[in-house]
Amino acid sequence: MSARTLGRARGPLKGSVSVPGDxxxxxxxxxxxxxxxxxxxxxxxxxxxxxxxxxxxxxxxxxxxxxxxxxxxxxxxxxxxxxxxxxxxxxxxxxxxxxxxxxxxxxxxxxxxxxxxxxxxxxxxxxxxxxxxxxxxxxxxxxxxxxxxxxxxxxxxxxxxxxxxxxxxxxxxxxxxxxxxxxxxxxxxxxxxxxxxxxxxxxxxxxxxxxxxxxxxVPGDPSSAAFFAAAAALVPGSRLTLTRVLLNEGRLGFFTALKEMGARVSWERGGVHARETVGDVVVEHGPLKPLRLAASRVPGLVDEVPLLAVLCAFAEGESRLEGLAELRHKESDRLEGTAASLRALGAEARVEGEALVVVGPARWRGGRVETRGDHRIAMAFAVAALGGAGPVELSDAACAAVSYPSFFSDLEAAGA
CATH class of the missing domain: 3.65.10.10 (Enolpyruvate transferase domain)
Structure with missing residues (x-):
């Protein structure tokens, strides 16, 4: 395992990011x-x-x-x-x-x-x-x-x-x-x-x-692009363009939810390749509002739920994400893992059956996040650090390589 500590972003995130293939x-x-x-x-x-x-x-x-x-x-x-x-x-x-x-x-x-x-x-x-x-x-x-x-x-x-x-x-x-x-x-x-x-x-x-x-x-992975979209939404003055991202209708759930929360999000379809729609996503910072996510929407953003929960902790008010039973069967129990990681950093989060409730804005104090070897947990709480939750120590940052080997270097290149 390889621990890593991250702090607040150095400044606004600007420019273009090309994420790995889906x-x-x-x-x-x-x-x-x-x-x-x-x-x-x-x-x-x-x-x-x-x-x-x-x-x-x-x-x-x-x-x-x-x-x-x-x-x-x-x-x-x-x-x-x-x-x-x-x-x-x-x-x-x-x-x-x-x-x-x-x-x-x-x-x-x-x-x-x-x-x-x-x-x-x-x-x-x-x-x-x-x-x-x-x-x-x-x-x-x-x-x-x-x-x-x-x-x-x-x-x-x-x-x-x-x-x-x-x-x-x-x-x-x-x-x-x-x-x-x-x-x-x-x-x-x-x-x-x-x-x-x-x-x-x-x-x-x-x-x-x-x-x-x-x-x-292979078009860019929207689940990987989501981390940069979230970082841009959290860091004041940020504006990132995520290039050539897969825009399959079943994969837009996170970007739609982020837009509902108050970030400025837009995407432009650039064409169809190998039966898949591809285009650019542009995200700008905006003050975040709490989110009510129905269970019917979870299949369209199931991999992004830990990241979405992090964003909810920065919003003012109570967010409730329903229908998350499937998260217990991922690389780790992501439902309990996400809630525990938020609490470790000072946020108010609790699991109620198959739902996750997050109350923000958190009184962040920084701390250690046990990633449980789960790449989504590691990358989601790296983003939390950029937004001001840190300093955040990730117990195993290397697990990000499961899906995104260059994640941390790409974050730095974007200005994090």
Missing amino acids: KSVGHRALLLGTLAEGTLSVRGLSAGQDVASTRRCLEAMGARFEDAPGHLRVLGVGLRGLKAPKAPLDCANSGTTMRLLMGVLSGQDFPATLAGDESLSRRPMERVAAPLRLMGSSIATTDGKPPVRVAGGTPLKGIRYALPVASAQVKSAVLLAGLYAQGETAVEDPFGTRDHTERMLAFLGHPGPLRSDKALT
Whole structure:
């Protein structure tokens, strides 16, 4: 672990920031590019550890990648081209890697085991295994968690499945297994979860054969851009332009909430690439108001909730964020972790069932935040320090590398 202490921003944050490529799109580019026929040229792929986990697991099954100047070439092996791994597939900290591969492995003719680090080994996998079993997959979890063993070699049948929880990863696993199933597979999604799998499948030619003889530039990750948007909103006089960000309708929830709270936020769509909308987001400082967030809005900003809670602690009045049960199943228990971190710095925060209540403005006193190895917690409370909550000591700042290896250097470059 690597502790790090941050203080108030040196001055207004100005200029432009280009954030790493979107993790969700990156995972799917590697995975579906591998399952397609042809070569997919990918630019802007995230250098984070999560996406690297997907590449490593695919390579262990015979997938081929070529690093070229400025881009990565994914050499497709086709739906039936993967090979049995010689050892358990190490997904490290990446739940997306494990859950999507559960779907793909269900359609293979060989057995495989999916494992992960201590954090991932605590996360629920039955929610994915259950619908895959309905399709015919022989799949076993360990008390509902990893390691996960997929027997392979069983014929799959298409199903119509209604999501019981708001999880794009569950939906994606079922759709990926559907590529190997007899008959139609359909997923009913009443929550409006992320649709990057559907868009990537369409980009590569589905419902026909998957063809990858094309180029893809991964747009900037809005969940990473959110940290800079929040910092600009908190630091007086700031104005940041976040360039070439993914503007998928299912990923705009944080920017919409930030605008409701009083920050000056705008975005301009610059076009569509690989079925995804891309554009710039501009954020300027503004006095913040408390927020009431309904549970129905959480799927559109679930990764940004810790950051949103930090912003609420700077607003005058009581904020209430509802429907946060899913946060207990992330890299850490983000619901309790966010509340505890706010209290450690002097803010008033409490968990009420599935809701988080934050009363501001906080009487900040600085202190130590136990990041629990969770990249979102680390980066959210780095932003809190910039806004004046500090000095804030992050117990493990290095965990930011899971999604954003250059986060702290990019903050400094923006004037933090």
